[in-house]
Amino acid sequence: xxxxxRQYVTRQSTQTNPLHWAGxxxxxxxxxxxxxxxxxxxxxxxxxxxxxxxxAPVALADLRSAKPGEMRSGALLLKDGExxxxxxxxxxxxxxxxxGPTARARISQIFRNITNSWVEAVYVYPLPDGAAIDxxxxxxxxxxxxxxxxxRQAAKVAYEEAKARGQKAALMEQERPNxxxxxxxxxxxxxTVVVQIEYxxxxxxxxxxxxxxxxxxxxPRYNPAPVVQTVDFKPDGRGWGTVxxxxxxxxxxxxxxxxxxxxxxxxxxxxxxxxxxxxxLGEVKSQHHAVKVEEPAQDxxxxxxxxxxxxxxxxxxxxxxxxxxxxPSVGLFREHVADSDYLLAFVTPPALVDAERRARPREVxxxxxxxxxxxxxxxxxxxxxxxxxxxHLKPADRFNVIRFDNTMDMLFSDTxxxxxxxxxxxxxxxxxxxxxxxxxxxxPMKAALTDRRDADSDYLxxxxxxxxxxxxxxxxxxxxxxxxRGRSRLYMVGIxxxxxxxxxxxxxxxxxxxxxxxxxxxxxxxxxxxLFDKLENPIVTNLTASYSADADVTPAVLPDLYRGEPVxxxxxxxxxxxxxxxxxxxxxxxxxxxxxxxxxxxxHGLSKLWARRKITDAEIAKTLGQATQEETDKRVLSLALxxxxxxxxxxxxxxxxxxxxxAGAHLSRAELPLNLPAGWDFDKVFGERAPAQAPRHxxxxxxxxxxxxAANTKQIAAPAPKISGASVxxxxxxGVPLPKTATDAELRITLGLVLLSLSLxxxxxxxxxxQLAK
Amino acid sequence: xxxxxxPREPTSRRSPCIHPAATAIVSLLLAASGLVLxxxxxWIHAKALLAQVLLERAFTATLASGQIVKPWPWADxxxxxxxxxxxxxxxxxxxxxxxxxxxxxGPGHVERTPDVGERGTAVYSAHRDTHFAFVGDIKIGDEIxxxxxxxxxxxxxxxxxxxVRWDQSGIDAGAEGRQLILSTCWPLDAKFSGPxxxxxxxxxxxxxxx
Numbered sequence: 012x013x014x015x016x017r018q019y020v021t022r023q024s025t026q027t028n029p030l031h032w033a034g035x036x037x038x039x040x041x042x043x044x045x046x047x048x049x050x051x052x053x054x055x056x057x058x059x060x061x062x063x064x065x066x067a068p069v070a071l072a073d074l075r076s077a078k079p080g081e082m083r084s085g086a087l088l089l090k091d092g093e094x095x096x097x098x099x100x101x102x103x104x105x106x107x108x109x110x111g112p113t114a115r116a117r118i119s120q121i122f123r124n125i126t127n128s129w130v131e132a133v134y135v136y137p138l139p140d141g142a143a144i145d146x147x148x149x150x151x152x153x154x155x156x157x158x159x160x161x162x163r164q165a166a167k168v169a170y171e172e173a174k175a176r177g178q179k180a181a182l183m184e185q186e187r188p189n190x191x192x193x194x195x196x197x198x199x200x201x202x203t204v205v206v207q208i209e210y211x212x213x214x215x216x217x218x219x220x221x222x223x224x225x226x227x228x229x230x231p232r233y234n235p236a237p238v239v240q241t242v243d244f245k246p247d248g249r250g251w252g253t254v255x256x257x258x259x260x261x262x263x264x265x266x267x268x269x270x271x272x273x274x275x276x277x278x279x280x281x282x283x284x285x286x287x288x289x290x291x292l293g294e295v296k297s298q299h300h301a302v303k304v305e306e307p308a309q310d311x312x313x314x315x316x317x318x319x320x321x322x323x324x325x326x327x328x329x330x331x332x333x334x335x336x337x338x339p340s341v342g343l344f345r346e347h348v349a350d351s352d353y354l355l356a357f358v359t360p361p362a363l364v365d366a367e368r369r370a371r372p373r374e375v376x377x378x379x380x381x382x383x384x385x386x387x388x389x390x391x392x393x394x395x396x397x398x399x400x401x402x403h404l405k406p407a408d409r410f411n412v413i414r415f416d417n418t419m420d421m422l423f424s425d426t427x428x429x430x431x432x433x434x435x436x437x438x439x440x441x442x443x444x445x446x447x448x449x450x451x452x453x454x455p456m457k458a459a460l461t462d463r464r465d466a467d468s469d470y471l472x473x474x475x476x477x478x479x480x481x482x483x484x485x486x487x488x489x490x491x492x493x494x495x496r497g498r499s500r501l502y503m504v505g506i507x508x509x510x511x512x513x514x515x516x517x518x519x520x521x522x523x524x525x526x527x528x529x530x531x532x533x534x535x536x537x538x539x540x541x542l543f544d545k546l547e548n549p550i551v552t553n554l555t556a557s558y559s560a561d562a563d564v565t566p567a568v569l570p571d572l573y574r575g576e577p578v579x580x581x582x583x584x585x586x587x588x589x590x591x592x593x594x595x596x597x598x599x600x601x602x603x604x605x606x607x608x609x610x611x612x613x614x615h616g617l618s619k620l621w622a623r624r625k626i627t628d629a630e631i632a633k634t635l636g637q638a639t640q641e642e643t644d645k646r647v648l649s650l651a652l653x654x655x656x657x658x659x660x661x662x663x664x665x666x667x668x669x670x671x672x673x674a675g676a677h678l679s680r681a682e683l684p685l686n687l688p689a690g691w692d693f694d695k696v697f698g699e700r701a702p703a704q705a706p707r708h709x710x711x712x713x714x715x716x717x718x719x720x721a722a723n724t725k726q727i728a729a730p731a732p733k734i735s736g737a738s739v740x741x742x743x744x745x746g747v748p749l750p751k752t753a754t755d756a757e758l759r760i761t762l763g764l765v766l767l768s769l770s771l772x773x774x775x776x777x778x779x780x781x782q783l784a785k
Numbered sequence: 786x787x788x789x790x791x792p793r794e795p796t797s798r799r800s801p802c803i804h805p806a807a808t809a810i811v812s813l814l815l816a817a818s819g820l821v822l823x824x825x826x827x828w829i830h831a832k833a834l835l836a837q838v839l840l841e842r843a844f845t846a847t848l849a850s851g852q853i854v855k856p857w858p859w860a861d862x863x864x865x866x867x868x869x870x871x872x873x874x875x876x877x878x879x880x881x882x883x884x885x886x887x888x889x890x891g892p893g894h895v896e897r898t899p900d901v902g903e904r905g906t907a908v909y910s911a912h913r914d915t916h917f918a919f920v921g922d923i924k925i926g927d928e929i930x931x932x933x934x935x936x937x938x939x940x941x942x943x944x945x946x947x948x949v950r951w952d953q954s955g956i957d958a959g960a961e962g963r964q965l966i967l968s969t970c971w972p973l974d975a976k977f978s979g980p981x982x983x984x985x986x987x988x989x990x991x992x993x994x995x
Contacts, residue, residue: 175861175884176882176896670896670897671897673895673896674882674883674884674887674893674895674896746949746953746955746956746957747895747897747898747908747956747957747958748951748954749908749949749951749956749968749982750883750885750888750910750951751951751970751978752910752911752912752913752917752969752970752982753912753913753914753969753970753975753977753978753979754829754889754912754914754915755829755976755977755978756825756827756830756914756915757826757914757976758826758976759822759825759826759829760822760823760826760827761826761976762819762822763820763821763823763824763826764819764823765819766815766816766818766819767819767820768819769812770813770814770815770816770819771812773808773812773815774808774809774812776808777808777812
């Protein structure tokens with residue numbers, strides 16, 4: 012535009028103009044240029060203002076939102092549209108009480124808004140996959156607001172409405188059975204809001220060892236792009252269909268992740284466990300964290316972290332054993348809730364040595380995940396585990412090895428005899444593996460489940476699947492296992508500091524195998540040995556449970572048991588004084604045990620555990636094609652609402668009746684960043700570049716100091732919270748903030764008129780131009 | 786333009802037609818953006834006027850039924866009171882909430898302040914160039930009449946005006962007595978919005994329906 016216009020100016024100025032209606036033509040032209048520049052600038056300013064209008068009605072709020080250069084203390088900046096927002100600081104306080112077979116956890120998430128603007132905090136975090144989450148509380152000042160269970164959509168709507176009204180609100184949604192999102196709306200400048208979650212969980216028991224896992228971080232997942240597309244054709248037969256994404260909710264489970272080389276760890280966690288085992292305790296051990304153990308009584312321990320707080324970058328795992336002489340083989344617990352009795356039973360079958368059984372040969376397919384998420388120490392653990400497996404094959408066995416990332420290789424086209432030549436080849440193949448690429452888990456699972464020798468029932472067909480399970484398309488994998496499992500049994504080996512336990516347990520349940528977790532290289536030998544002991548044979552098969560009166564027993568289908576594992580079942584009983592009978596076969600011999608329920612000890616939260624397990628049953632029935640989606644949804648919804656549980660279809664929502672954010676103040680959304688799980692290699696997961704986040708300050712020394720875990724916990728524990736009525740809150744200083752009360756109508760009208768007259772002037776000039784040219 | 790001189794058509798004594806075309810495009814662009822801006826500006830005023838008509842209707846229905854009536858089905862706010870300044874012959878329907886959306890349609894009741902007529906300081910806010918354009922004309926001693934949706938009517942007497950920063954208003958929502966404050970942007974005739982607010986303070990002159 013500039014070039015022709017300049018020529019125009021030059022040409023005009025070389026001529027005399029008889030009709031100089033506004034002084035010299037050159038002056039007119041220059042004026043025009045200046046005015047157009049002004050007009051364009053004015054348009055720009057106006058649109059900018061219009062945008063600011065929508066986003067930040069309070070003009071001063073703009074000035075106060077953080078700019079990367081003016082950060083005071085170490086904190087992460089997140090991008091909110093075009094502005095940077097400091098992420099709220101988060102501290103987590105975990106208080107766990109183990110009473111006999113169950114654990115009750117209270118997790119307090121302390122959100123501290125260190126900015127000068129109003130913030131909505133969004134935090135994605137893990138919980139154990141068998142946990143029954145029944146309580147959400149929000150602590151604002153000295154008030155405690157207890158959350159309600161609602162259908163997911165209704166809860167979301169209630170939360171969004173409260174958020175828009177400026178009320179404080181907390182919403183807890185399930186993304187996966189082990190991943191949850193907390194959203195906390197309207198945290199004021201400098202304010203601290205505590206969100207407290209409580210859940211009930213059964214204690215895991217195997218090999219005479221009891222254990223509890225507290226996952227602390229959601230590992231980044233590989234979410235396959237919909238390359239292998241599923242096409243849903245509409246039933247109208249017109250041939251138009253839609254492509255479905257294998258991970259339809261990918262953005263919900265992809266929070267920002269910090270590069271540990273750049274940022275100090277965030278999200279400090281304090282853990283306290285009150286262990287009341289119910290029997291004299293032997294060894295009590297934390298697998299991955301240094302702890303202090305107090306011993307107030309023979310059957311009680313109080314466990315706290317050695318360092319007061321740790322970053323949330325690996326799972327916490329606690330194991331305990333009874334003293335050698337007191338190992339219980341049966342546990343029976345009962346709880347009376349509303350009109351029903353609930354039962355939780357553990358029965359460890361006797362370990363019979365079955366001398367006359369000949370060992371059946373096995374056909375073992377090892378599958379190893381060498382995707383990028385396995386980078387760092389995980390791949391070393393996986394390789395060591397696989398090499399252990401290869402070393403313990405017997406000459407009569409057959410085997411194969413499959414490796415996968417987003418591509419896959421099968422070492423042999425079919426399983427081969429475990430002779431020294433094949434084993435040598437396999438070991439060289441495994442040793443050379445490097446972690447890289449994405450995680451496409453379905454194709455290798457299909458390859459491993461493909462059974463070429465199904466007529467030859469003499470072989471035990473076993474798949475040992477070594478992975479961290481960090482994928483987002485879990486359901487696709489479960490569907491594959493359900494459809495193709497045949498006679499194969501699937502043994503999931505979870506690798507790394509924070510594996511996806513939901514995937515592992517559900518996959519091994521559908522695949523009728525077990526889940527073994529290996530959290531560090533030091534555990535490889537011990538855990539793999541115990542797995543290989545199990546692999547020899549399931550010892551108890553054809554398990555059924557029956558009750559002398561009416562009862563609803565779960566799991567619906569009791570799994571086969573391996574050495575050292577107990578039968579674990581929960582039941583809702585019609586009458587509390589019947590007898591529970593568990594039957595099965597140990598080797599060739601029948602085994603049964605009768606348990607009089609009247610003698611059961613009192614347990615806590617058993618109804619919740621029963622309901623939670625019934626939800627799992629319903630989901631598994633759906634995966635196995637035994638129920639339709641509608642039936643499953645109905646079942647899950649009624650269980651969750653009856654028992655006040657968070658599920659796929661229900662969320663907990665807590666809303667403060669008193670609005671706190673003044674209207675007009677802008678609310679920023681901040682997704683809280685997560686640590687990369689310990690031992691992970693950032694570049695392998697995200698490629699060799701920083702994630703799309705704002706620049707940040709490196710000094711983060713005071714993060715831990717700012718979050719006062721102890722003080723806040725005390726506040727929560729305070730009994731009988733004062734609920735202040737609908738009284739009007741007074742502002743501490745400054746008085747009621749006033750909304751912006753000027754429109755830019757006049758500005759727009761003025762500018763509009765200026766531009767219109769400009770265009771008119773230009774048109775007139777153009778009309779006159781031919782005459783000027785003469 | 787190209788470094789190689791293009792042969793000119795000998796007939797073209799009139800210069801290359803790029804100039805008039807460019808001028809036409811520029812003037813069209815200017816006209817278009819001018820019209821858009823003008824339209825936007827007028828629309829703000831039109832919306833403010835039209836909304837008050839619908840709000841008046843909804844508020845009348847509210848007074849009759851005692852129920853919250855939304856002025857239009859998708860509205861996220863509803864009328865809660867009528868504000869009148871008898872000396873100036875001005876009135877406006879006051880809305881629940883003082884979000885930007887609500888203020889486009891009428892004066893808003895600032896959150897976390899009490900309802901009019903209740904103990905404390907009720908604060909209402911509106912745009913200086915639309916619904917509260919008359920606020921500059923209010924004088925000390927003027928009467929402000931408020932009718933709530935429960936038909937209770939309150940008369941307030943203006944006792945003073947002041948200019949404050951939006952975040953340093955000094956307004957105590959829970960103050961003793963019954964006050965009313967009308968707030969709008971200051972200066973009243975400025976083109977751009979700033980941090981200052983003009984306040985009209987009034988004190989209750991009588992009880993309900995007096």
